[in-house]
Amino acid sequence: MNPHTVKTYGEELDQLSAEVILMGGLAEAQVADAVEAVARRDVALAQSVIQRDQRLDELEKDIERKAIRLIALRQPMASDLRKTVSAMKIATSLERTGDLAKNIAKRSLVISESEPMSGLTRSIERMGKLVSSRLRDVLDAYKGSKLDIAQAVWSSDTEVDEHYNAMFRELLTYMMGDPRTISACTHVLFMAKNLERIGDHATNMAEHIHYEVTGEDYMNERPKLTTMEP
Amino acid sequence: MKLYTRPLYAPDTSIGKPRDPSMTTTATTPKFVARDVKVYYGDKPALHGIDIDILDKSVTAFIGPSGCGKSTFLRCLNRMNDTIPSARVDGTILLDGEDLNDRKVDPVVLRARVGMVFQKPNPFPKTIYENVAYGPKIHGLATSKEEMDHIVESSLKKASLWNEVSDRLHQQGTGLSGGQQQRLVIARAIAVGPEVILMDEPCSALDPIATAKIEELIDELRQQFCIVIVTHSMAQAARVSQKTAFFHLGNLVEVGNTEDIFTNPKDQRTQDYITGRFG
Numbered sequence: 336m337n338p339h340t341v342k343t344y345g346e347e348l349d350q351l352s353a354e355v356i357l358m359g360g361l362a363e364a365q366v367a368d369a370v371e372a373v374a375r376r377d378v379a380l381a382q383s384v385i386q387r388d389q390r391l392d393e394l395e396k397d398i399e400r401k402a403i404r405l406i407a408l409r410q411p412m413a414s415d416l417r418k419t420v421s422a423m424k425i426a427t428s429l430e431r432t433g434d435l436a437k438n439i440a441k442r443s444l445v446i447s448e449s450e451p452m453s454g455l456t457r458s459i460e461r462m463g464k465l466v467s468s469r470l471r472d473v474l475d476a477y478k479g480s481k482l483d484i485a486q487a488v489w490s491s492d493t494e495v496d497e498h499y500n501a502m503f504r505e506l507l508t509y510m511m512g513d514p515r516t517i518s519a520c521t522h523v524l525f526m527a528k529n530l531e532r533i534g535d536h537a538t539n540m541a542e543h544i545h546y547e548v549t550g551e552d553y554m555n556e557r558p559k560l561t562t563m564e565p
Numbered sequence: 566m567k568l569y570t571r572p573l574y575a576p577d578t579s580i581g582k583p584r585d586p587s588m589t590t591t592a593t594t595p596k597f598v599a600r601d602v603k604v605y606y607g608d609k610p611a612l613h614g615i616d617i618d619i620l621d622k623s624v625t626a627f628i629g630p631s632g633c634g635k636s637t638f639l640r641c642l643n644r645m646n647d648t649i650p651s652a653r654v655d656g657t658i659l660l661d662g663e664d665l666n667d668r669k670v671d672p673v674v675l676r677a678r679v680g681m682v683f684q685k686p687n688p689f690p691k692t693i694y695e696n697v698a699y700g701p702k703i704h705g706l707a708t709s710k711e712e713m714d715h716i717v718e719s720s721l722k723k724a725s726l727w728n729e730v731s732d733r734l735h736q737q738g739t740g741l742s743g744g745q746q747q748r749l750v751i752a753r754a755i756a757v758g759p760e761v762i763l764m765d766e767p768c769s770a771l772d773p774i775a776t777a778k779i780e781e782l783i784d785e786l787r788q789q790f791c792i793v794i795v796t797h798s799m800a801q802a803a804r805v806s807q808k809t810a811f812f813h814l815g816n817l818v819e820v821g822n823t824e825d826i827f828t829n830p831k832d833q834r835t836q837d838y839i840t841g842r843f844g
Contacts, residue, residue, distance in 0.1 A: 336836075336842065337837055337842040337843075412827050413830050413835075413836050415840045417828065550829025
């Protein structure tokens with residue numbers, strides 16, 4: 336695409352995308368670290384995740400401010416408008432992703448005080464890896480405006496759902512087997528739910544990327560497991 | 566009914582109602598159908614074959630860089646190019662199905678049906694009343710003083726100027742502010758009972774408030790008229806029009822719903838122009 340006649344306008348748009356990419360990298364690390372804190376029962380790492388979440392909140396606000404400023408001062412049109420709007424929406428998704436990672440880290444602090452449940456935490460780790468890779472892919476798609484990758488992320492959401500459903504059943508078995516684990520298991524269940532929600536955010540972001548690049552909404556229904564557990 | 570026999574003014578001026586029920590059109594009927602319209606100034610081609618349908622009862626905006634041919638095409642719609650000796654127009658333009666370049670068409674009658682408003686407000690150096698009454702008088706549209714008063718009042722009301730000038734109708738039109746003058750000119754165009762109003766950058770000499778008033782007026786007028794506006798302000802095109810046509814180097818590059826043109830244009834040249842990337 337040709338550069339803008341007004342160079343600073345183009346620079347401002349580039350800055351906005353760069354900040355979203357930066358935020359994406361941080362959110363991705365937050366998820367990976369939160370999951371690792373669960374797997375290793377690492378209190379220090381969990382606390383660092385909790386504390387770093389503020390940075391994501393700040394970045395989201397900053398991106399929103401910049402986008403509003405662009406809309407007010409530059410009146411972006413067509414692809415520029417879509418870029419501005421999708422930056423704002425993706426930033427919101429990333430901020431929510433950060434919140435969910437922070438929540439996982441908080442719960443890891445609680446369960447690290449009870450008996451290790453290595454089978455369950457390994458499941459969380461596996462699911463975390465899957466979700467992290469989806470986040471990574473969707474951010475790569477954003478960076479390079481790669482529609483095929485966004486499409487792949489969008490259509491693979493069922494995989495995460497399947498993981499979540501499997502964990503749900505696994506946890507039920509655990510809790511029925513030994514009611515003393517109910518408290519810890521409930522925390523693990525919420526962690527799994529959080530990861531599943533992060534997967535949904537990745538799907539959302541894939542939709543925003545699709546809109547930004549093509550100007551069209553997704554026509555198809557989002558893939559969802561019909562037998563979703565609550 | 567033939568273009569050159571059609572009565573120009575029916576005294577029923579009730580706002581919002583079509584003047585002649587037989588002429589009632591829906592928003593999807595094209596008012597103009599232009600096919601392969603080419604314009605040359607001397608040997609120099611200015612338009613390379615324009616195909617476009619322009620809908621009635623809606624606003625169509627022409628956008629494009631200077632010299633792209635948008636004003637030239639606008640001027641084809643009421644044969645204003647006839648006034649330029651070196652200009653030659655090829656192709657067909659149908660107004661309600663009739664070729665407006667037909668030899669039998671009287672351009673004066675055509676221009677009463679297809680009115681025009683220019684960039685700089687150009688009221689006659691006469692009173693406000695005389696400015697509006699001028700057209701109806703030369704076309705013989707009023708048979709009595711009362712009828713003329715009625716035409717002047719309803720035209721000024723339709724142009725949203727009545728409330729500001731009703732107590733000084735016999736003062737000079739040139740004494741009004743720029744925005745008021747532009748609305749006076751619109752009232753003058755409305756007074757002869759047109760069906761189409763062409764506007765060539767009607768707001769570029771006005772301040773933002775006067776511009777907003779004209780835009781509000783355009784929005785009201787489109788209930789009754791087919792409006793075509795040439796504008797350099799992309800934001801204005803986006804605000805006032807339902808259809809937008811993008812011209813570039815004498816070609817019509819893209820025409821579509823305004824919303825689509827400004828969020829998701831199909832042609833790279835449109836995209837580059839509206840996002841400010843033409844170097």
